[in-house]
Amino acid sequence: MSPLRRRLLFGVPLALAVAGGEGFYLILRRMQANDYDPHTLPSPLIGKRPPVFSLPGIHGQPGFANTDLLAPPKPMLVNWFASWCLPCQEEAAMLDQLAKRGIPIWGIAYEDKPADLAAYLKANGNPYQCLASDESGLTAINWGVYGVPETYFIDKTGIVRWRYAGALTKEVVARDLNPLLAKYS
Amino acid sequence: MRRLLLLLAFLPALAFAQDNMVTRDGVTLTPAQEARAEAIGDQLRCLVCQNESIEESNAKLAGQLRGIIRAQVKQGVPSKSIMHYMVQRYGIFVLLKPPISPLTWLLYASPILALLLGLGIFWLGRRRAAPPPPAPLSGTEAARLDELLKE
Structure with missing residues (x-):
């Protein structure tokens, strides 16, 4: 050699x-x-519709079910949050901004009490068009939620295209969400 | 009277059976069912504290998943279907021992690849260490050798 x-x-x-x-x-x-x-995991829901569920609303308001997510008029976000979750408070301002941009955001409160929720929404603002409450956390398990906040992007055909675990920041919106909105709207 | 006696005779056995039942995460199981539930839980990763199995974890989500496993074990759902239930929701990351799939081929092949690489280096090294065969003797050298051998 x-x-x-x-x-x-x-x-x-x-x-x-x-x-x-x-x-x-x-x-x-x-x-x-x-x-x-x-620590973030890829979601098995990507490319599928959300699992069957029907959750009650808060304070006598109607909640929503998987059938309400089948064909949204615009791409939308489903945001899992809780009043006891600190990163949720961190992303509240970003959710407000997104709501002001005209993006429909539906919220599901994870293992929360109605009274705590009302106080939380009063303090941090309410960006949600629709609110549902998963007090037992069992619907969250069917979605594969493993912590709050988690945000799911659903396109106009009701298919989940993206899941983000953690607080939405300016960087995440610019890197992931804006391209998705451009692609699917 | 005889019936009562019979019942009395079986009471200790009934009490024994009761003692052996295991209640965990809100579901009461026989020892055999509990062992099956634990065997399933040992193979599943807690999504909250990701290096613990859901049997070991104190996270609330792990407790809920243990409850779901135990409820399904009680209904007689096969272990494979229970694992499938979890993978459907959380993906293959939930399995502490990932299955062999295109995603994990490199992972499972890495010991063999490392061994092949080591063998390759060893083989090349040995080939280098072996001295080159001596050149054939020239005419004068052969004559000198004959001379020396005669002495």
Whole structure:
């Protein structure tokens, strides 16, 4: 074997280590920039309709069911939230902005009490066109919700196209939601 | 009277059966059913604290999922169907041991690939270590060798 080939052979483990290090560095940098969260899971609901459910509303208002999501006139968001959830308060302002842009947002309160909810909506604003309450949390399990807040994007044919676990930020809206709105509206 | 005696005779057995029942997350099961429920829960990842199984986790969601598993075990739903129920909702990430699929081929192949890489390097190294075969002797060298051997 020529000395050049020998040197190349010694370079193989080194190159592997460099590639691995580069990968870890990229992951950490994206985590730091809040661009990547290794705990988020892909949703099996993507490309499907939401599961069968029918939830009551709050304070005598009507709730909604999966049949109300079959053919929305515009692409819409379904936002799972709770009055006891801090990231939900963080994203409240962003939800208000989205509602003002004319995007229909329907809310499902996760394991919450009507009185707490009323106080929460009074304090943080109410961006929701429709509100339902999943007090037992069993509908959330059928949706594959594993924490609040979670936001689902539903297109005009009632198909879920995107799920975001965590508070919606300016960056998430610019990176994920705006392109979806452009594509499906 | 005889019936009463018979009932009395069986009372300890009934009490024993009651003692053995296990109630967890709101569902009462026989020990065999509980063992099956635990075996299922041990294979499922808690979505909240992602390195724990739902049997170990204290998260509320894990408790609800344990309750769902136990209710289904009580109804006699096969373990495979219960696992399917979970995968349908949370995806294959919920399985602590992921199935072999295009997504996990690289993961499962990595030990074999590492072994092949190691063997390859070892083989190339050995080939290099072996000294090259000596060149055939020239005419004068052969004559000198004959001379030396004669001495």
